Amino acid sequence: MSERKLEIVHPEIERYMGSLAESAQPVCDTVLEMEELARERDFPIVGRLAGRFLFQQALLLGAKRIFEMGSGFGYSAYWFARAAGGDVICTDTSPENAELAGGFMKKAGFEKKVRFFTGDAIDILTNTGGEFDIVFCDIDKEAYPSAFAAARGKIRKGGLFLADNAFWDGKAALPDGSPAAQGIIKFNKTAVSDPDFLTVQVPLRDGISVSLKLV
Known part of the structure; x- marks a missing residue:
């Protein structure tokens, strides 16, 4: 049986939106360099x-x-x-990614704004003091429910929990039984039903979950 896939956004609409983005404010060479590196390595950004x-x-x-x-x-x-x-605190499990990120942020002039830590993102968040305006999640998809649980108390009232890949290539709607798909499904249900947050899934690319903290 062939793998079931859903188009999140029609390819022509995706191309149209992409052309609008490219014709908007110009981006610096650092963005172009990162995009080229992602293409060369088939790395998800x-x-x-x-x-x-x-x-x-x-x-x-x-x-x-x-x-x-x-x-x-x-x-x-x-x-x-x-x-x-102010601060953007970044996390990744790869020391190589951390080194690359440091170089890119320096080229972009953001080295004083961005701090990079290597290790488990959930552990680092748990052990970092204070509240955040935004927590953005793009880790292994099976860990999304745990990530949301860890972030709930770290976000200020009026702040956001943002999560990439909310549709997981359509597998949120057409589950394939994989741990990643199950993680996304559980996270989406948990976030939407949490009374302390107002959550919507924006159908942009592979879906972005936007959870506004109400209390």
Whole structure:
């Protein structure tokens, strides 16, 4: 049996939105370099459309403190750092990614805004003091429920929990039994039913879950 897949956004609409993003404000060479590296390594990044969305959300909140759970080599961190008035704390399990991210942030002029820690994102968040305006989640999908549980008490009232891959290539709607799909399904149900948050899933690329903390 062939694998069932769903188109989250029609390819023509995706191309149209991408062309609008590319014709908007120009991006620095660092963004182009990160995008090229992602293509060369087939490394997953949020992409420019989602990056601009994250940038917008951080601007709307006037975010001063942002925590990233799973930062790769810093692509999403770049968009947050453009908007943030203070710290962006990045995490990843790969020392190589941390080194690459540090170089990219320096090239972009954000080395004083961004701090990078290597290790388990949930553990690092749990052991980091204070509240955050935004917690962004892009770690292993089976860990999303645990990530949300760890982040709930770390987000200020009016802050956001943002999670990439909320549809997981359509497997949230057409489950394949994998741990990753089950993690996404459980997270989506938990976030939507949490009375302390107002959650919607934005159908941008592979879906971005946006949870606004109400209390």
